[in-house]
Amino acid sequence: MTDVRVAGVGLTRFGDHPERTGRDLFGEAALRAFEDAGVDSADVEELNYGNFMGALAEHQGHQAPLMAEAAGVRCPATRYESACASAGVAVREAVRTVAAGDADVVLAGGMERMTNLPTDEVTEGLAIAADDLFEVRAGVTFPGAYALMANAYFDAYGGSREDLAHVASKNHANAVPNEYAQYRTEVSVEEAMDAPPVAEPLHLYDACPITDGASALVLVSEEYAADHDLDASVAVTGTGQGTDRMALGDREHLARTPAADDAADAAYADAGIDADAVDVAEVHDCFTIAEVLALESLGLFETGEGIAAAREGTTTADGDLPVNLSGGLKAKGHPVGATGGSQIAELTRLLRGDHPNSEHVSDAEVGVAHNAGGTVASAVVHVLEVAE
């Protein structure tokens, strides 16, 4: 086993790219990652690429070879699909490949184009991450599924729409200085409360936007980094993945996410840390309630206590445990197949000290990234640490 280092990260701006193809977006992210890493693309031994709905959005299947071309690499290339956790699982396999000594340099990340579809077709496209027979045909949409979880949470543990509005307001504030974010505008708690409903109790500002974008990471072995004199100060020290029943109604509890519990337990064990060590987190806030559920699965808050974290200021930029300093999916945007890679890119920048919000975590040593698919039937957690 070897240490896995994040040698470089690359992102496109998240948002609307109506006249650009997915291959161009991923190519931009990959080239930026190579430049950031100082690694020759000819050294890449594998490409792990995440994408969810490219067949619907761009009428393009079999995207991995296309993305290898776009990145200028010639190596085994594979597309990973796990709904909104597609890039998370792609990165996880890259980490495992490097850790096992099977490759010294792997390019991992993902891309999604969504804004070229009308909103109702995106709604339909995202819904297929749920159980078609017993959820989608029963009217469950993606926001609707998280709304079911939100009401179940309120019933079990308390909390209110206003608590969720604090999550939205916090993450919008965090996105303001982030040059890659889709919405760099503040949203007040009152504005979030007054927004129109999407699927009650979730309203417009409880939901992530529809986004185009790509992410890329150059992951290398510790030995490669040393041999090539790379500035790769951040290591991926833990990875974990969990799976739950596909349909929300089949879960043990409607307001918890055991797949993320399992992923977190495995990632912490892999890293040899516990939740108390975490200084900063990027979590999968596709909806505001999802951030709450993530905080509890990661062990950062007790069950039933995550709902108050943003309102009480614990997870704000100046709080004890800043969460989603990137702006999160909520305000930075959520190109679903790119998100898992983007979270690790943002966390790497935060830990390196070159993120516009790094000042809020100047002493941070340990970060955790939480990426979820569907209603968290899939979950991936990574632990990143400052290695030197």
Added chain:
Amino acid sequence: MSDADASEDAAPTDREYAEWLDALADGGGFALVCPDGHGSLPPRRVCPECGSADLSRGALDETGVVETYSVVHVPSPRFADDAPYATAVVDFGPTRLTGVYREGGDAAPDPAVGDRVTVDVGERATDGERLVVFRPADGETGSGIER
């Protein structure tokens, strides 16, 4: 294609679902139950909880209890003319069901956790496709409207 019932018209992957809906519409809604009592919905070859292949049909409870719900305002195209509509997850004994909650007449759907409901098969307003529908059990909700 024959002009026989939906279960024969349906694509093979959907046949067991169509047959399950037929049973639900006939008042014979069921779950698949393993010897340990885990309930699940077809098609199944093994219990998803414990892996047992010894599955038999177990009747759903006559009424179920709403565990959570949402009123959906932004629908997918297949529900365009149905919105706003309420979805709910309801405990029916051997298993939970997810469906659309409807009250009588033009009443806006207003379920609550803990409401007791019955289950039936209804149609989507948008295109007439069949779907699982919950209705308030007599006297158990504020609407008081019987169907």
